[in-house]
Amino acid sequence: MKPQRILITGAAGGMGRLLRPRLARPGRVLRLLDIAPIDPGDDGAEIVRASVTDADAMEAACRDVDVLLHLGGLSTEHCWEQILEVNIHGSYVALDAARRAGVARAVLASSNHAIGYLRPEDGDIDAAAFPRPDTHYGVSKVALEALGSLYADRYGMGVVAVRIGSCFERPKDARMLRTWLSPDDGARLFEACFAAPAPGFRVVWGASDNTRHWVSLEPARALGYAPQDDSERFAAEIDAQGEPDPDGFLMSYLGGTWCGPDWNTAEKEASAR
Numbered sequence: 001m002k003p004q005r006i007l008i009t010g011a012a013g014g015m016g017r018l019l020r021p022r023l024a025r026p027g028r029v030l031r032l033l034d035i036a037p038i039d040p041g042d043d044g045a046e047i048v049r050a051s052v053t054d055a056d057a058m059e060a061a062c063r064d065v066d067v068l069l070h071l072g073g074l075s076t077e078h079c080w081e082q083i084l085e086v087n088i089h090g091s092y093v094a095l096d097a098a099r100r101a102g103v104a105r106a107v108l109a110s111s112n113h114a115i116g117y118l119r120p121e122d123g124d125i126d127a128a129a130f131p132r133p134d135t136h137y138g139v140s141k142v143a144l145e146a147l148g149s150l151y152a153d154r155y156g157m158g159v160v161a162v163r164i165g166s167c168f169e170r171p172k173d174a175r176m177l178r179t180w181l182s183p184d185d186g187a188r189l190f191e192a193c194f195a196a197p198a199p200g201f202r203v204v205w206g207a208s209d210n211t212r213h214w215v216s217l218e219p220a221r222a223l224g225y226a227p228q229d230d231s232e233r234f235a236a237e238i239d240a241q242g243e244p245d246p247d248g249f250l251m252s253y254l255g256g257t258w259c260g261p262d263w264n265t266a267e268k269e270a271s272a273r
């Protein structure tokens with residue numbers, strides 16, 4: 001049987017490193033791509049040093065691939081030109097290379113920041129809510145989702161955009177108790193996205209089964225995701241850091257402080273001119 005080959009872009013990054021051991025298995029080849037160096041490891045992974053903005057390199061990287069897991073790009077706010085080139089154009093290049101190479105499934109790392117301006121106080125947020133991006137970065141994730149929708153409808157690719165909350169070893173603050181995606185649940189969720197039959201295009205929320213939650217997991221569960229972790233086991237430690245201001249940006253918006261003045265990149269760019 002042909003081994004399942006998964007191309008992971010941005011594999012040198014935080015999530016890529018957390019996911020590599022969790023997604024590796026017999027009969028599967030991980031092809032790991034990044035502009036940054038990647039540990040060769042001893043798991044038989046194929047390493048590709050390339051940019052997601054390089055169409056020829058991406059087409060070569062997509063050859064014989066069954067699934068594209070697109071994590072690569074800028075993972076925080078940047079100036080518009082960089083976001084446009086790396087996150088928006090780079091996502092187009094990656095998806096179009098996948099189409100040309102006949103890759104049937106794409107799983108895209110979208111973000112809570114695509115809907116960052118939604119307010120949890122208005123009730124549990126719909127995972128596939130209409131975009132409310134909080135930054136240029138958030139706009140790039142909306143564009144990523146739109147590209148995914150286009151490639152599903154026009155070219156018949158199965159595409160799942162995961163609006164990831166906060167995927168780290170552990171939650172770091174009171175907001176992340178609401179948005180945390182444990183690395184193990186991250187792997188479970190991506191496996192569900194790889195295996196779901198004929199998903200068409202879906203937008204799902206990427207979080208663990210946190211007691212304190214803001215966004216519905218139902219669309220992800222409908223794909224077969226069965227989360228097993230809950231950030232509550234870190235709650236006592238995080239609560240001991242002190243009660244966050246309930247009216248501050250951190251707790252008022254899904255995107256947290258990214259909705260506040262510290263992340264107003266357009267204003268910073270204007271004042272630097």
Ligand SMILES: NC(=O)c1ccc[n+]([C@@H]2O[C@H](COP(=O)([O-])OP(=O)(O)OC[C@H]3O[C@@H](n4cnc5c(N)ncnc54)[C@H](O)[C@@H]3O)[C@@H](O)[C@H]2O)c1
Pocket residue numbers: 009010011012013014015016033034035036050051052053070071072073074075076086090109110111112163164165166167168
């Ligand atoms: N970690 C989270 O909580 C979280 C939450 C929501 C969304 N996401 C998204 O998930 C993805 C992975 O996040 P992360 O936390 O691992 O980020 P990260 O910054 O640690 O990793 C991103 C990787 O992409 C690589 N990269 C940057 N430009 C590239 C290019 N032109 N070509 C190829 N690779 C390039 C970087 O070198 C880096 O290794 C990102 O798309 C991020 O926006 C992450």
Ligand SMILES: O=C(O)[C@H]1O[C@@H](O)[C@H](O)[C@@H](O)[C@@H]1O
Pocket residue numbers: 075076110111112113164165166167179255
């Ligand atoms: O909102 C969050 O916690 C996370 O959102 C992701 O999109 C970002 O890549 C990451 O840097 C943030 O920590």
